[in-house]
Amino acid sequence: MTREEALAAITKALTATVGSVDGEVTEDTNLVEDGLLDSLDSMTFLFELENDLNTKLEAIDETYEDFRVGAIVDIVVQATS
């Protein structure tokens, strides 16, 4: 999966989680610090993302805290390569 495809998958999971998203989601967006996701939403987001990719993102364990989109793109690209 390319970075663009990973970003599209992340945006899709985000939309499935919170409904419509105001503004553009880029690799610089921080989903938690920018207020797009709270802690409960972050779980749904990860569930939606893994479901859509049909892949368990092993790098995102229970202590994972980095919700920068660029960091998640890295993980998705690696997990799907």
Add this chain to the structure above:
Amino acid sequence: MTVHTIDVGLRGTRDYIQGSQILARTSELVQGESATPVLLVSAKFTQITEQGVRVALAATDRDDGNEIGKAQYEANGERQTVRFFEVAGPTAHRIDDVAKVTNDLAVDADHTATCTFAIEGTFESYLVAVIEFVKAAHAKRGEDVVDIWFTALMGAKLPLTATYPTTGALRLTPKIERVVEGRLQTLGLVDTEGPGAPPPFQICFSCLVRA
């Protein structure tokens, strides 16, 4: 629309209002205002309360109280978000407890769990069974796991008026776990077996894991 105070109480020895009660009483209001069948799609609780609860049925409704959660319903493809507010004042009145409705709990090493249930078949009785089951499954993780709370359900299509199976089985499949501010948050998928069972949905719990 206006803000409604719903009739909820402290059931048995509990010192909090159950989320299932809040959702059941709210759902009666929502269904009562709709000419067509309504589905509960999601619910989220950010705080517990031992006091009364008011419900704002529309986004334009305002309430001075402390917001403790929200839920989303769907009818004819249209979504409706309602918000729950704590009523400042005395604790809620006490109401009778209900008997345990789940049995045969089995939990695997990976925390996948199953149980059987026997309920009245109403929306509220089904919610009670699901929450009782998932809470018990979390408690089976060990004595260090305490303070276990139902916090959310998502991706659901739970009819408010349909009759749910009176007997059947529930299965919990863990999907996501995260530690946030010292508490373990879990997301699992709930499957229901039984005549007229609703489709699977996600459920979230929060608990404290003592060191």
